Each structure stands twice: as C-alpha cells, then as structure tokens.
Amino acid sequence: MKKIEVIGSSNVDTTLHVKDFPKPGETINASEVTIAGGGKGANQAIAAAKSGADVKFISRIGEDSFGEFMMKQLKSYGVSTDYVETTTGEDTGHAYITLNENGQNNIIIDHGANYLLNSTDVTAASDLIGDIDAVIAQFETPLEATITAFRIAKKQGAVTILNPAPAISDIPVQLLELTDLITPNETESAVITGIPINNEHNLKNNAAKLHELGIPNVVITYGDKGSYISTSKIEKLVPPFKVQATDTTGAGDTFIGYLASKLKNDFSNIEQAAIFASRASSIAVQRLGAQPSIPTVNEVNELMESK
Numbered sequence: 626m627k628k629i630e631v632i633g634s635s636n637v638d639t640t641l642h643v644k645d646f647p648k649p650g651e652t653i654n655a656s657e658v659t660i661a662g663g664g665k666g667a668n669q670a671i672a673a674a675k676s677g678a679d680v681k682f683i684s685r686i687g688e689d690s691f692g693e694f695m696m697k698q699l700k701s702y703g704v705s706t707d708y709v710e711t712t713t714g715e716d717t718g719h720a721y722i723t724l725n726e727n728g729q730n731n732i733i734i735d736h737g738a739n740y741l742l743n744s745t746d747v748t749a750a751s752d753l754i755g756d757i758d759a760v761i762a763q764f765e766t767p768l769e770a771t772i773t774a775f776r777i778a779k780k781q782g783a784v785t786i787l788n789p790a791p792a793i794s795d796i797p798v799q800l801l802e803l804t805d806l807i808t809p810n811e812t813e814s815a816v817i818t819g820i821p822i823n824n825e826h827n828l829k830n831n832a833a834k835l836h837e838l839g840i841p842n843v844v845i846t847y848g849d850k851g852s853y854i855s856t857s858k859i860e861k862l863v864p865p866f867k868v869q870a871t872d873t874t875g876a877g878d879t880f881i882g883y884l885a886s887k888l889k890n891d892f893s894n895i896e897q898a899a900i901f902a903s904r905a906s907s908i909a910v911q912r913l914g915a916q917p918s919i920p921t922v923n924e925v926n927e928l929m930e931s932k
C-alpha cells in the first residue's frame with residue numbers, strides 16, 4: 626500500500642448557493658447554505674485515502690466545534706489524524722464559498738489555525754511517521770513548514786509533490802529545488818511563470834518554464850480541457866472525461882490525491898495515473914461540496930471499466 630504524507634490546511638466550507646455572483650455593491654439572496662469539510666490539504670488527504678493509500682495528515686485545527694467536526698470527517702474517510710493538532714485559542718480555518726448555477730465558485734479563506742503550522746510540528750510528526758513514498762503540500766499553510774517536510778522527504782528518498790494553490794508568484798528557490806512534481810492549474814501556472822495560458826502552445830511554454838525553474842515533472846490541470854503532462858519521457862495533453870459540472874470545489878484536490886496515490890515513484894506511469902485521477906475528478910464535479918464529492922476507488926474503477 627502506498628504511504629503518503631499530506632501537509633496542509635483543514636477548513637470548514639460554508640457554501641452560499643446563488644444564481645449569479647453578486648456585483649460590487651450588490652446584495653443578493655442565497656437559495657441554500659451548506660456546510661462541509663474542506664481545505665486543500667484535508668481534501669487531498671481524503672482523496673488519497675479513498676483511492677487506497679495509507680495517509681498521514683499533518684495539519685492544525687482550532688479549539689472549537691468546527692475542529693471537532695473536521696477530526697470526525699478525516700477519521701471517517703480513513704485518514705490518520707495522529708498529527709492533526711488542536712491549537713488552543715485559535716479558530717479552525719474556514720472557507721466562504723459562493724457557488725453559482727453553472728457550478729463555478731469564488732472562495733475566500735479565513736485561515737485560522739492553518740497559519741500556525743510550523744517546522745517543529747512537521748519534524749516531530751515526520752520522526753514518528755517514519756518512511757513514506759510521497760509527500761504532498763499546498764500553499765494554505767506556511768512555506769517554512771512545507772520546506773521542512775520536503776527536506777525530510779528527500780532525505781528518505783520520497784517523492785515531493787507541490788500543489789501551488791492558492792498561487793504565489795515568488796516561490797522560494799529552495800522549495801522549487803526540493804520539488805519533484807508540481808501540479809498547478811492553468812491560472813496558478815501562469816502566475817508562477819508569467820505566461821498566460823489560452824492554448825496548448827502556452828501549456829508547453831509554461832511547462833518548459835517550470836522545468837527551467839528546476840522542477841523535473843509537471844502536470845498542469847486545464848479544467849474541462851484535460852491535464853498537460855511534461856516529464857523527460859512524455860509531453861502531452863491528456864484529454865478530459867467530459868461531464869456537466871455541478872460544483873467544481875475540491876475537484877482539483879481529488880485529482881491530486883488520486884494522482885499521488887496511483888503514481889509510481891519513477892513516474893513511469895504518469896499518463897495512466899493522470900487518466901485515473903481525471904476520471905476521479907470528473908465524478909467529483911458532478912456532486913456538491915469538497916469532501917462529500919470525492920469518489921471511492923470502486924466508483925472510479927467502475928467508470929474506468931465502462932468506457
């Protein structure tokens with residue numbers, strides 16, 4: 626069984642369902658309000674666990690009922706919460722999501738305890754966790770903690786996977802040098818490289834720039850147009866599984882959790898892993914919420930067999 630460590634955020638997602646996004650200065654009514662588990666770190670940990678990996682999650686929650694809710698969610702999906710720390714006097718991270726009728730969203734995050742995750746947490750957890758195959762991180766928790774996690778992972782010979790979301794333009798060089806695989810979406814990639822993406826040629830240029838920055842393996846997710854893979858052995862746009870999206874929240878996280886879980890450490894099966902991950906996220910976009918939308922591996926296998 627693949628052993629994966631995820632370091633990252635835990636958020637409770639409050640989603641306001643609206644017909645259209647409000648314009649500046651406009652007041653509108655929500656047709657419904659729903660609450661679900663979220664946070665890019667927690668979502669990716671759950672996706673990896675649902676796909677069959679042994680997942681340890683390093684995160685911080687607040688000392689509140691939302692923190693208790695998050696712990697229950699993670700446990701119910703089979704993620705180890707031994708390294709999810711409750712932070713005295715802090716609130717659990719919260720994401721406020723507006724979801725329109727076309728399944729598009731806007732997200733504003735109140736980071737809460739997520740920003741207190743630090744290198745000491747990571748080192749202490751890593752000492753206890755022992756050997757792993759891969760570590761995944763995002764940008765909803767402090768960079769110093771991620772750099773520490775990647776350093777430890779590299780010493781162990783594990784693969785490091787960076788999902789640079791939310792995007793930042795000035796990723797520290799030390800983090801880039803420690804990254805084996807980067808998985809931005811097209812917007813995040815453009816922020817990092819400075820090259821806007823509106824066609825396949827731009828995808829190629831973006832991947833080339835990411836290689837130039839020192840990252841050997843690149844997967845750029847390109848929404849309903851698929852995912853662009855670029856390694857020393859393969860460079861291609863993997864077509865998507867076309868479906869009607871209801872809610873894209875957490876679909877990218879589903880892709881990354883599944884990709885990490887299926888990927889061999891020498892990257893030799895990256896295309897097959899991306900196809901499997903893309904099928905998993907095609908199921909997620911047809912369901913509401915981040916964590917509730919992540920499919921089980923049996924659901925993904927059934928769909929793989931049916932096409």
Ligand code: RIB
Pocket residue numbers: 634636637638662663664665668719720732734765874875876877878915
């Ligand atoms: O990627 C989706 C996630 O982003 C949501 O679950 C929300 O919590 C934000 O972190």
